[in-house]
Amino acid sequence: MSNSLKMAWRFLRIDWRSGELQLLFVSLLLAVTIVAGLTGFVGRLELMLAGESSQFLAADRQLQSPREVSPVWLQKASALGLQQAKLINFQSMLYADDEPMLVSVKAASRHYPLIGKVNIRDGLYSAEYAVDGGPPPGEIWVERRLLQQLDLALGSPVYIGDAQLIISKVLVSEPDRGAGFISMGPRVLMHYQDVAATQVISEGSRISYAWLFAGDAAAINTFERWLGPQLGESQRWLSLEDNQPSIAQALTRAKSFFLLASSMVIVLAVIAIAMTSNRYCQRHVKHIAVLKTLGATSGYIRQLYSLLLLLLFITVSLLGCLLAYGLQYGLLSQVAQELEVAIPPVAAMPFVLGVVAALISLLAFTLPALSTLQAIPAVAIFRQSRQSMLGFSRLSLFIGFAGLLLLLLLYTEQLLLSAVLMLALLLVLLVIAVPARLILKSLPAVGARANSVWSMALANLRRRLFANALQLGLFAISLMLLIVLLGVRDNLFKQWQSQLPAETPNFFLVNIQPQQVATVAQWLGQMGVSTEAIYPMVRGRLVEINAQPVRERVSKDSFKRSGADRELNLSWAEALPADNTVLAGEWFSSDDQQLVDGVGKVSVESQLAEKLNIQLGDRLTFRIAAVEVKAVVNNIREVEWDRMRPNFYMLLSRASLESLPQTSMTSFYLPDQQHRQVAQLLKAIPTAVVIEVDTVIKQIRSIIHHVSLALQLVLLFVVLGSVLVMVATVQHSLDSRKKENTVIRALGGSRRLIIGSLIAEFVIIGLMAGVLATVGAELVLLALQQWVMKLPLTLHPELWYLAPLLGVTIVGLAGYVAARRVTRVAPMQLLRES
Template sequence: MRVWLPMPNTLKMAWRFLRIDWRSGELQLLFLSLLLAVTIVAGLTGFVGRLELMLAGESSQFLAADRQLQSPRVVSDNWLQQADNLGLEQARLVNFQSMLYADDEPLLVSVKAASNGYPLIGKVNIRDQLYSQDYPVAGGPPPGEIWAERRLLQQLDISPGSEVYIGEAALTLTKVLVSEPDRGAGFISMGPRVLMHYKDVAATEVITEGSRITYAWLFAGEAGAIQQYEQWLEPQLADSDRWLNLEDNQPSVAIALERAKTFFLLASSIVIVLAVIAVAMTSQRYCQRHVKHIAVLKTLGATSGYIRNLYTGLLLLLFVAVSLLGCLLAYGLQQGLLTQVATELEVALPPTTTQPFILGMVTALISLLAFTLPALARLKAIPAVAIFRQSMRADLGFGRGSVIAGFVGLLLLLLLYTQQLLLSAVLMTALLLVLVIIALPARLMLKNLPSTGARANSWWAMALANLRRRLAANALQLGLFAISLMLLLVLLGVRDSLFNQWQSQLPADTPNFFLVNIQPHEVTTVARWLSDVGVKTEAIYPMIRGRLVEINNVPVRERVSKEGFKRSGADRELNLSWAEQLPPDNKILAGEWNAGDATSGQGADTVSVESELAEKLNIGLGDQLTFRIAAVEVEAVVGSIREVDWERMRPNFYMLLPKASLQNLPQTSMTSFYLPDELHPQIAELLKAIPTAIVIEVDTIIKQIRSIIHHVSLALQLVLVFVMLGSVLVMVATVQHSLDSRKKENTVIRALGGSKRLIVGSLIGEFVIIGFIAGVLATVGAELILLALQQWLMKLPLELHPELWYLAPLLGTAIVGFAGYIAARRVTRVAPMQLLREN
C-alpha cells in the first residue's frame, strides 16, 4: 500500500504555490470558505454544547439537584454509600403534613425538612419581613428556626420573630419563604408551605408508624457519575420509589429544552451543509484556475507523481493553517457569546472541551478530501498542450465522481455530527430534491423566459439571452441558490413555530394558583369568591382518587414491564374526574367524546383515556378498564382516546368517566386561576372561609420556565446569524464560480464598444432573475420540509408559513442581484485590453 506523503522539498514548493496563489487572489475565497466552515462548526458546536449544559444547570434547579429519589420509607444505607463512592453530593429531605400552632391558633401546613447542603443546585428565596424585598440564600434555615410562606403569616396574623409549634417542637419563625428551587417536586408541594431543618424533625414527634410521609434524597455531580449511579440504582427500586429527572418533574420545561436542542442540532447541521457547499464551489473554481499551472509544470518536466505530491502538500498546509486559525476564532466566538449568557443566567461558565475543535478540524479535512482532492487528482492528468487550450478548464467541472464524493463526504459529516440518521437523511433528501427535482423546472423556466428581441443595446434582452444560452450552468447555479435560501427559510420557519408554541404555552394570564381539596359543600363558596374577586378561572372539576387495576380482566402489572408500569403512573392512584364538555387543551384522537352519562352498547359506562397513558399501557377503543376507588370497583369501556396538552398549567386528567359512575363516591374538587400580584393577599380571606382547602402557588415555576424560554430564544437568534452568514457565503461562492465565463463575454463586448451601463445592467438583470426564481422554488421546498419536520422531528402542530412566501423571493433578488452588481464593477473598471490579457 502506497502512502502519498510530500517530501520536504515538495512542501517548500507547495508553500511557494500557496503564497503566489494568495497574492493573486485565487486562494483567498477557498481559504475563507474553509475557515468559515471550521469556525462555524467548531464555534457553534461548542456554543450549543456548553449552552445546553448551562440551561440544564438552570433547569436542574427545578429538582434542587441533578436527580431526586423519593420514597415513602427510609432507603438502604448501601444506596447512599454507593453515591458517596461515585463522588456525588447528597442532601436529604422529608415532606409531611402537620398542624402548626401560633398562639394556640392551628393551621394545616405542608412541611419540608431539609438537611445541610440543601439545595444542591439553585437557591432559596426569602424575605426578612412580610412585604420587604426578597433575596436568595444558599441554604435552608438552621436548627431551631422555621421559614414560612406569606399566606401562612397572613392567615395566622403573625410576623417574623413569632414562636410557632409543630408537634412538640417549638421553633422561631425568622424568615418569609418566597420560593425553593424544587417547588414542584412531589405530591406534598402544596401550601401553606414551611421549611425547617432536618434535625428538628425528631423533636416534633409527629412522624409515627402509618404517617403519610415522603422521604427524598438529592444527588448532584458529574454527568457520567450520575448516569453510572442511575444504572446501578434503578434495578433495585421498588414500585413505590420514584427516581426523578427534569422530564419527570417538570415535563413542560423538559419539552421546551428538548425542542430547543433539536433546533440547535438542526441549525448546526444546516450550517455544515452551507459551509461545505461553499467549499465545493470555491474548490472547483480554484482547480479550474490551476490548469495553466499544471500545464507549465508538465512542459518543465514535472511528472504526475510530483504534481500529486505537490498538491497533497498544498492541501496539508492549507488544512493546518485553516484548522489553527479556525479553532482560535471558534474559541473566541464561544467565550464571547457564552460569557454574556452566563452573566444573565447567573450560572457558572462550563469548561471548554476539545470535541468541537476536533469536529471543526475533521470538517476541514473531509471537505478537502471530498470536494477539493477529486478535482486536484484530475489535474495531474492535464497535458502540457493545455496551456494553449482554454477549454480545459471546463473539463474540470462537477463530474460524476466529484458529485458522488461530495455527497458521501457531506453524509459522513452529518452522521458524525448529529449522530442521527433521520436528521441526516432529511437534510440529504432536501439537497437531492433541490438538485434533481427543482433544477429541472428551473431549467424549464429559464428556457421559456420571454424574448425581447436581439437588440445589442438592450441590457434586458442581453440578460435574457445569457440565461437561455447557459441553461445547464444557470439551472445548477439556481439550484444552489435555492438550497441556501431554502435551508435559511427552514430554520426561520422552525424558529417561528417554536416561538409561537412557547408564547401560546404560557400567555400572560396563565393560571398561577391551583386550589385543591375543595369539599362538595364548599364549591359554591369558591365560585362566589372567584366571581367577586373578578379573576379568570378554569372550570371547577371534581376529583376522585382511584387506581387502575385491570385491563380486559388482566392485572395491569402483567400487561407491561416493571419499568413501563412505573413510567405510566399506573403504580399509584390516578386523579379521576368527569366533565359535561370536552375540557380545553383536550383533543379527541379516536372514538367519540361521550364521557357524560352515555353508555356503550355493552351496557358499561364509557371512559375517555389520555393518549400517552393509553400508548404506554396498550389501551385501545373498546377495552374494559377496572378501577379500584376505596373499596369499590368501577368498570368502564374505553370510548375515546384524548390528546392532552399538559404544558398549559390547567387542570387535566388521565381518565374522564361518566358522572353517574363517580358522583356517589368520596370526592373533592379542584380549579386553577390567574391572580395578579396585587390580589395575592385575598387568598388568605378565601382560606379562612374554607380552611381545609389547599392552595398551590406556581408563580415561581412559571417564572423559571419563562426565564429558560427567554434565554433559549436569545440563543436561537444568535444561531440564526450563523446560518445567514453561511447562506450569503454560498451565494457569493456560486456567483464567483460563474464569473470567469461572464467576464470573457463582457470583455469582448467592451472591446467592441459596449457601454458600462449595458454590461452592468445585463449582469444585474441576469442575477436578479436567477435570485427571484431561486427564492420562489426555495419557498416551495422549505414549506414541504417544514411540514415534515413539524410532524416527525419537532412534534409541533402543522401550520403553513405565509410570511416566508415573499421573504425568499425578496432575499434572493436582493442578495444575488447585489452580488451581480459587485461582479459587474470589476469588468467595467478595468480597461478592455487588460481584461483580454488576463483571459
C-alpha cells in the first residue's frame, strides 16, 4: 500500500507538470466550488431575505385575536423556544389642552419588534433613524400630522384616557405597518404597561390583540401545527403570505428560480467532470500498457489508480470547500450589510453536495473506464488506438445518470422535480443532437483542399457526424440553459418593476365626507399631484348567494379565507378602475348602473369569486346596516392588489348604493418636498384620515432590489458552469483531431491552414449550437410563461442574438486555443506519440 501511495503521488505530480491533470483538476475544483458555494449562498440568502420580509410582521408569525388567548398557548410557544411580544390596537381620543383628536393606538410590550426596527425622528422634519424598540413607559411616539393638526411640539403632555403621557419622538413607521396601515386617525405608539392607567379598555371595547412569535423555522412550524386546530373563527394566524401576498409571491418565484438555476449548475458541473474524466482516462491508456509490460498486475493497477483518484478527490474537496466558504462569506457579507441582517450560520449540506458531485462523477466516469483498461492485455492496448479503446460505456452512462439523479434528489429533496430535470436533460439532448446531425450531414460535401480553410472545416464536420452532433448538443444545452434563465430573470424583473413604478401613490386619504369631496378634488388639483379617482365607499356584508346563506354554501375554512366573514368595502365606478381586468362578462354599461325591479348589477373580484364559487348570473344579497341590497353578477374581474391604489372586492351599480350613508377614499403620489402641505388639507377637512405608506413602499422595493441582485449573482454561476462545459467538450475532442492535423502538417500543410480550419470548424459548431439553443430556449420560455409564471405570451427578440454570439465567441476561442496547442509541437514528435 505504501509503495502504491508513493507511485500514485508521483503520477499526480507528473500529470500536473505535463498538463494532463490540470483540466480535470480545474473542472473538479470549479464543480465543488460552484455547487457548494452556490447552494450554500442560495440557502443562506433565502433565510436573509425571509428575515427582511418578516419585518412586515415584526416577527415570523402573528396571532391576531379580538380577546385574550389561553395562557397555555403562550406557554407552549415558550417551551419551543420562541421569542414573544404582545400588542394591543385600539382607537381612542387623545386630548391636548382639552382639544380632542381620534387616534389609532398601538401599545407594545418591551420586546417589540421581534424582527425589524421602528423608524422615528427627533423633530418634525429632521432625519429619520431606526431604533430597536418602542417608547419607554410614560412616553408616546406620534405621527407628525398629529403634531401639525394640534400645533404641538415634542415634550408636550397629552392625555389618553386617564393617563398623562409625554410626546418624546415623531413616529415615522413600525415594521408591521403594512399589516394594516389603513387606520382611523394618526398612529400613536405607547408602552404596553401604560394601557392599564388609561382606563379606556373595558368590557365591550373594540380592541384587537396581536401576539408576535419569532424563532427557529422548525419550532415555528411545530407551534403552527399544534395551534391551528385550536383557533377560533375570529382569530387569525398570519404569515408573510397572508400579510403581503405580493412579496410572498416574489420570494416564492425567486426561490423557484434559485432552485432551477442551482440544479442546472449541478447538471453542468457533472457534465464537465464527466468529459474531463473520460479524457484523463484516455490519456492514461499508454501508461497502463507500460505498467503491464513491466509486470504490474491488474490488482496493482486498480489499487494504484484508486489511490491516485482518492488523492485527487481529497485535495479537490478540501480546496473546493474552502473556496466555496470564502465565496459564500464574501457575497453574503455585502448583502447582509445592505439588508442590515445577520448572516445565517453555515450549513453542512451544500459542502456535502459539492463533495458528492465530484465523487459521483469520478466513480461514474473514471473508475469504470480504468477498470476496463486494467483487464485488457498490454499488446491489445498498443495495437489499438486509444480512441477506440475507451469511451462512455452503457454501464458508465447508467451509473452517471443514476448518480446525477441522486445528487439532484439530495439537493432539491423532490423526487418528481429531480426526475423531470433528468428526463428533460435527455429529451433536450435528443431533440438537439438529432437535428444537429441532420444539419451537419446536409453541409456541402467538399474535399479537404489544401488551400481552403472553410472546405477543410466542412469536411471535418461531415466526417465526424456523431461526435460533432453530440458536441454540438452539449454546447446548445449549455447555451439554452443560460438563455432560459436570462429570460426568466427578465420576466421576473419586468413583473416586479411593474408592481411599484415611479410615482406609485404614497398617500391614502380615507373617511372623506360627501360634502368634502369637492374640497379634496380642488386641493389635489392645486397641488398638481398624480391622483386616482375618488371612490365612494359603503361598508356591507355579503349574506346570501342565490338565496342560500354564504356560511352554508362553502366550507368554514373557505369562508374564513375568502374574507367574507367580515364587512366588505363596497363601491361603484363608471369606468373600469386601473389595474382591473374583466375576465368574464362585460363591464357595466350606462343601463347597468340603474336598478331593474329593485335589483342592480355587481362586479366580483376573481379570487373571491373562486373561493365562494360565484358565477356570472348569480344573485347576491348584501346587508348594509338594516338594509338589504340585491345584485346580479354582471362580470368577474382580476385585481392587482399590490399597486397601492384603492381597489374593491365588490363594485355595484351606482343606483344600488348612492342613497346609502357613505364616505369616500382616494390615493395620490406626493414628492418628499410637498409632504408638509398635507397639514393644510387636514385642517380644511379634520374628519378625514391621511395614511402615509412611503415606508411600506420602501420595504417592498428594498426586498425586490435584493432579490433581483441575488438572481444576477446566481446567473453568474450558471455562466461559469456553461463555459466550463464548453471548454471541457472542446478539450475532449482535441485528441481526436491531433493525429489528423499531424499528418496534414507532415504533408506540408501550414500552421495557418490548420489553425484556420479548426477555428472555422468550432465557429460553425458554436453558431449552430447558438441558433438551436435560441429556438429551444424560446419554446421553453413560452411554456414557462403559459403554465408556470402565468404571464402573457411574449417572445424575447432581445435574447435571440446572445446564444449565437456566445457560441461563436466561446467555442471559437476554445478552438483557437486548442489549435495553437496542436500546432505548437513538431510533426515528428506528434507522429512518435501517436
